[in-house]
Amino acid sequence: METTTLRPPQHRVSPIARWYWAAHAAVGWLILVAVQVVWLIADGDDIPLRVAGLVATVVLATAHVVVMPVWRYRVHRWEATPEAVYTQSGWFKQEWRIAPVSRIQTVDSARGPLEQLFRLANVTVTTASAAGPVRISGLDRETAQRLVDELTAKAQATAGDAT
CATH class of the missing domain: 1.10.287 (Helix Hairpins)
Structure with missing residues (x-):
């Protein structure tokens, strides 16, 4: 492993x-x-x-x-691998997070009114972690949808109950 x-x-x-x-x-x-x-x-x-x-x-x-x-923009980054979702965010307070695919419970996408105007979306990956969900903000709509589809498929293909 x-x-x-x-x-x-x-x-x-x-x-x-x-x-x-x-x-x-x-x-x-x-x-x-x-x-x-x-x-x-x-x-x-x-x-x-x-x-x-x-x-x-x-x-x-x-x-x-x-x-x-x-x-x-220089700080915010994301990546989804077969094993995990990685994020880096913030500007004064910077945060790095990892969500192992085996721990993913839900994958959501959301767009507020201003984000819709700019054709952007956010992806939220919820896990069993006490630290809360992993959020990727500022993705273009198409990338966000592809990521949601990809992570959902990976989570479904992973054995276990994500806890």
Whole structure:
């Protein structure tokens, strides 16, 4: 029997994931900026302080929306072998995970509204692990569907009850 060891996965997520991550981050920042603008207009006290806060928010938002997607794209990786599913994710807190095929209980794919717009999907591999499911985010739809089909077939072909 081959031993499964922690190692960097081979495949990157879809390059379009960078645009998705940027858009997702931008939505949150735009809400914060809108609240600050309304507060600036509605209340006339401490205008210089509020303008400084708004400028700081815009600078931080710009840095986050520009740097984070590039950084995450360099880190996020995945791979499915006959023995296991490997993932690497995160950008500040980075995580490497392995899910042996023999432990796979379910394989799911999901797409939120923004992910649908970018034609991306996520694959979730649930195992009996207390660490929770293994997630691969930012795959193009076709790759995600192929991966779900492949992992489902491998899990069904593996003897045992995945516990």
